[in-house]
Amino acid sequence: MKITKRHFCSAFLLMAGLPLMAQQEEFRLPPQATEFWEPVVRKVTPGTENSQAPSDAIVIFDGSSLSNFVSSRTGQNPEWTLENGVMTVAPGKGDIETKMGFGDMQLHIEWAAPTVIKGEGQGRGNSGIFLMSHYEVQVLDSYESRTYSNGQAASIYKQHPPLVNAMRAPGEWNTYDIYFTAPRFNADGMVVSPARVTVVHNGVLVQNNVEIKGPTEYIGIPNYKAHPDELPIKLQDHGDLVSFRNIWVRKL
Secondary structure, eight states: OOOOOHHHHHHHHHHHHHHHHHHHHTTTTGGGGOOOOOOOOOOOOOOSSTTOOOOOOOOEEOOOOOOOOEETTTTSSOOOEEEEEEEEEOOTTEEEEEOBBSSSSEEEEEEEOOOOOOOGGSSSOEEEEEETTTEEEOOOOOSSSSOOOGGGSBBTTBBOOSSSSOOOOTTTTTTEEEEEEOOOEEETSSSEEEOOOEEETTTTTEEEEEEEEESOOOOSSOOOOOOSSOOOHHHOOOOSHHHHHHHEEEEO
């Protein structure tokens, strides 16, 4: 048979299509091929409400005592006040910190600015939550009070302003749900993976997996220095009657 140009083209197209057809056949996998059954996902019982501690949480403060804290200044029992299940900063008595250290964590904490309004900006309902004693999530009465954006409530202090201002009025309870990844250092003390944090303020996302540039500094540029894998959570005495309740942590 005489091979014409048309026969040649038809044969070429058929041969060119064979690898594609074979490739499609080769990757036609059953659904089970992309399923895995191990490890079995660990079961955790959630709290009766989202604000309540799940079964694997470490309850730091349930309103009954300050026994899980010490004074950052003296290492002794904290001198903050405890009344009706709420602890309140005792101005001049200093910061307090957890006895236990934490690294990667989910932290739930509720706080309220003083009902008696005094001052403006940084002088109004000021405190702070220091993750690993170094990295501050700002606590401040920013309800109707202007200050620098990276210093208002829910900021990563002097680094990242919150995406929005989700404050409640003085005397009302605010909730922070904080998801924190600790920094990693190499054997020489150099940071190889900076800390990152996500903050949800009153159910509103205000910090979206932002990179923490180093320990909180009031003046100057933050620079990492190697520290242990787990350190206490510190609550700040900034001279204002800020109150706290319902504090729990999940180690991640």
